[in-house]
Amino acid sequence: MANRKVNAVIVGSGAGGGVVAKELAEAGMSVVLLERGKHYTMADFNHDELKSQYSVPPAYGPSVFANPRTFRYTDREKARIVYPGVDDIYGKTDAAVGGGTLAYGAACWRYKCEDFRMKSTYGTIVGSSLEDWPISYDDLEPYYEKIEYVLGVSGLAGADPFAEPRKKPYPVPPLPINPTGEIVRDAGRRLGWHPFPPPFAILTAPYHGRIACVQCSWCLAYICEVGAKSGTEMTVIPAAIKTGHCQLHDQCFVTRILTDEKGRATGVQYFDREKRGHELYADLVVVACSATETPRLLLNSASRLHPRGLGNSSDQVGRNLNDHTGADAFGIFEQEIPHEKGPGPSIAFNDWNHPRGGEVIGGGYIYNYYCTLPIEFAGNRPPEEPRWGKQHKEFQRCWFRHFIHLGSNCQAMPQERNRVDLDPRIRDAWGTPVARITHSWLPLDLVIANFVMDKEEMLLKEAGAIRTWRGRNGRGGVGDHQNGSCRMGNDPKASVVNAFSQSHDVDNLFITDGSVMVTDGGFNPSLTIQALAGRTADYITKQWKGGAWRGGKPS
Amino acid sequence: MDRRHFLKDIAVSGTVVWSPLKLGASQTTAVSRPTLGYRFFTLEQVVTAGAVCEQIVPPDDYPGAKQAGVVQFIDGVLARPIGRFYRMHYQQGLSMINNVSSRRHGKNFALLRWEDQTSILRDFESGVGAGPVGKKFFLLIVRHTMEGYYGDPSHGGNRKGLSWKMINFGG
Numbered sequence: 216m217a218n219r220k221v222n223a224v225i226v227g228s229g230a231g232g233g234v235v236a237k238e239l240a241e242a243g244m245s246v247v248l249l250e251r252g253k254h255y256t257m258a259d260f261n262h263d264e265l266k267s268q269y270s271v272p273p274a275y276g277p278s279v280f281a282n283p284r285t286f287r288y289t290d291r292e293k294a295r296i297v298y299p300g301v302d303d304i305y306g307k308t309d310a311a312v313g314g315g316t317l318a319y320g321a322a323c324w325r326y327k328c329e330d331f332r333m334k335s336t337y338g339t340i341v342g343s344s345l346e347d348w349p350i351s352y353d354d355l356e357p358y359y360e361k362i363e364y365v366l367g368v369s370g371l372a373g374a375d376p377f378a379e380p381r382k383k384p385y386p387v388p389p390l391p392i393n394p395t396g397e398i399v400r401d402a403g404r405r406l407g408w409h410p411f412p413p414p415f416a417i418l419t420a421p422y423h424g425r426i427a428c429v430q431c432s433w434c435l436a437y438i439c440e441v442g443a444k445s446g447t448e449m450t451v452i453p454a455a456i457k458t459g460h461c462q463l464h465d466q467c468f469v470t471r472i473l474t475d476e477k478g479r480a481t482g483v484q485y486f487d488r489e490k491r492g493h494e495l496y497a498d499l500v501v502v503a504c505s506a507t508e509t510p511r512l513l514l515n516s517a518s519r520l521h522p523r524g525l526g527n528s529s530d531q532v533g534r535n536l537n538d539h540t541g542a543d544a545f546g547i548f549e550q551e552i553p554h555e556k557g558p559g560p561s562i563a564f565n566d567w568n569h570p571r572g573g574e575v576i577g578g579g580y581i582y583n584y585y586c587t588l589p590i591e592f593a594g595n596r597p598p599e600e601p602r603w604g605k606q607h608k609e610f611q612r613c614w615f616r617h618f619i620h621l622g623s624n625c626q627a628m629p630q631e632r633n634r635v636d637l638d639p640r641i642r643d644a645w646g647t648p649v650a651r652i653t654h655s656w657l658p659l660d661l662v663i664a665n666f667v668m669d670k671e672e673m674l675l676k677e678a679g680a681i682r683t684w685r686g687r688n689g690r691g692g693v694g695d696h697q698n699g700s701c702r703m704g705n706d707p708k709a710s711v712v713n714a715f716s717q718s719h720d721v722d723n724l725f726i727t728d729g730s731v732m733v734t735d736g737g738f739n740p741s742l743t744i745q746a747l748a749g750r751t752a753d754y755i756t757k758q759w760k761g762g763a764w765r766g767g768k769p770s
Numbered sequence: 771m772d773r774r775h776f777l778k779d780i781a782v783s784g785t786v787v788w789s790p791l792k793l794g795a796s797q798t799t800a801v802s803r804p805t806l807g808y809r810f811f812t813l814e815q816v817v818t819a820g821a822v823c824e825q826i827v828p829p830d831d832y833p834g835a836k837q838a839g840v841v842q843f844i845d846g847v848l849a850r851p852i853g854r855f856y857r858m859h860y861q862q863g864l865s866m867i868n869n870v871s872s873r874r875h876g877k878n879f880a881l882l883r884w885e886d887q888t889s890i891l892r893d894f895e896s897g898v899g900a901g902p903v904g905k906k907f908f909l910l911i912v913r914h915t916m917e918g919y920y921g922d923p924s925h926g927g928n929r930k931g932l933s934w935k936m937i938n939f940g941g
Contacts, residue, residue: 265921271913272852279855298855301910432940555940589920589939594913602895603826603912604888611920612832615937 229314231503231728233447238752272300276310304692313448324738367422370414396561434558544671546680577626809849843918843927863907
């Protein structure tokens with residue numbers, strides 16, 4: 216491929232990159248979408264329990280050979296090298312076309328008003344860089360609605376009494392309630408809570424040429440075999456390609472954003488699947504590589520005019536790296552509870568997500584979790600139970616079909632010291648310094664998670680559980696919901712991008728993944744990332760039509 | 771004689787020279803691989819891994835890990851290109867287990883009494899037996915054994931889907 220020039224190059228095809236590709240291409244801009252991972256299709260999935268993102272190694276990348284990172288809890292330690300699939304602390308986000316949305320659980324939430332106003336709602340938190348977002352729920356609402364209709368989100372408007380107002384119903388009905396859902400729904404009602412069917416980017420009726428979910432047990436961490444799960448690879452990316460203006464190149468790893476003598480972005484340098492180097496020039500560069508890899512790419516793109524990394528005059532690139540504390544609880548029951556009817560979650564509660572009584576800071580929603588396949592159940596044991604051996608096997612035999620798992624995504628407080636920077640020693644297969652992650656929780660984060668786990672155990676006991684236990688927590692490290700590392704804000708000294716996710720320093724550089732989120736919200740972030748990306752794309756196409764950013768190097 | 775009984779016999783009779791230092795790599799390849807059909811494991815590793823996996827999922831009225839094909843499953847994982855990444859962990863980890871076993875009991879791990887095997891693996895799990903490296907290996911082989919025993923039969927483990935029958939899983 217010869218070096219050439221396009222209107223926009225987008226790095227990363229996950230929740231953030233896919234939407235921008237579609238919107239820009241539909242506006243007639245020429246777009247190249249670069250993805251480091253492979254392009255999988257439905258045909259790559261055949262109900263195989265081991266083709267899971269939770270397998271060792273993970274089924275959908277990143278490659279263990281090419282993508283080490285280093286990790287430490289605090290900057291007083293030496294970082295140790297970690298690999299995907301070998302160390303849980305690496306995180307489980309897929310590296311593939313579709314990114315994290317390829318094999319995700321597809322929970323598809325709008326955030327609540329308070330999620331955008333955490334500092335105003337809860338005040339200053341010691342040790343945390345908690346802030347308000349520069350935008351509100353109302354700013355994002357039209358983009359939530361738009362992407363919900365692109366994806367075909369299933370849900371029931373008005374069922375959640377704590378949800379923010381919405382103008383239109385969900386495009387398709389909610390997933391049917393399964394047996395575990397019925398049990399927790401009834402128990403929740405007895406406790407005075409408010410059960411409702413949660414929203415998913417999983418089709419429950421034919422939509423835009425795709426068919427509905429067949430309710431198998433292989434959902435979270437698997438590719439949907441019928442294509443009912445609405446990842447970007449099934450939705451916005453095909454739409455972008457269909458315009459004829461967007462080219463998708465998989466297995467292309469971007470090592471550097473190129474800049475000119477004025478410090479503006481001119482394109483990217485990347486290696487293709489044959490490890491051949493290329494330079495691709497563009498009027499605009501959009502970075503959407505995840506909250507770990509985006510800051511790494513910016514820091515690896517330092518130059519004379521951007522000595523601390525591209526777009527990093529604030530020294531905020533890579534800081535405030537955050538994730539949810541997963542707060543899980545498990546219960547076993549005397550009666551048999553079939554739980555193979557997928558995808559699993561069918562009832563949620565928002566009673567402990569910004570509860571009105573102020574019992575907790577933030578908190579999170581609670582829901583019955585995805586179908587538990589035998590391998591995953593083999594890893595689920597009360598802390599006092601052995602993880603292997605005769606007793607382990609007996610537990611598996613007795614309780615596999617007597618089990619309910621509740622999950623949550625609890626807010627954690629952002630901290631400046633939790634960050635991504637470049638490891639001074641370790642380089643990846645392309646010779647590029649790897650991301651060094653420094654991450655540990657505040658004690659408050661665990662207080663919040665414990666609060667939610669208390670509620671989950673309360674719910675399980677009310678439902679009749681004869682034994683309950685909690686998930687492991689507090690180890691640190693970021694995973695699927697990583698966010699915050701290039702936060703948006705109005706002050707260029709305290710944030711990386713403005714309210715349209717445009718770099719404060721470089722006017723033709725945009726960031727459209729979870730990096731820009733100021734706080735993590737009490738929900739799975741994929742819909743919010745896509746709505747933010749849609750808002751950014753809207754801004755870009757309007758400016759473009761007005762003549763902005765054109766010019767630069769000739770093709 | 772099928773593979774399982776052959777392995778059982780050599781494990782009981784102990785006629786194989788166990789130490790990798792004594793058994794040259796080329797000899798291992800020539801003797802064990804064509805006979806047993808393993809693509810990565812040496813004969814010694816097959817026997818040790820089998821004994822470890824059998825401790826992780828022991829037999830009762832349903833088969834243990836060995837009979838369910840877990841060792842063949844792990845061998846398959848290690849023989850894949852991606853398996854390159856884990857091979858060192860297995861080579862190192864299995865020989866550490868035999869080293870600890872020799873030190874404590876003067877015998878290879880596979881020849882120990884069941885209780886002595888359990889006690890060594892408990893020490894590996896807690897990090898006492900062979901430090902963080904041994905602990906990491908043990909967690910890896912536990913995870914792989916669970917994948918092999920409870921996962922899809924198409925990968926060589928969970929023969930005939932027996933573990934799914936055991937827990938009444940539709941598969």
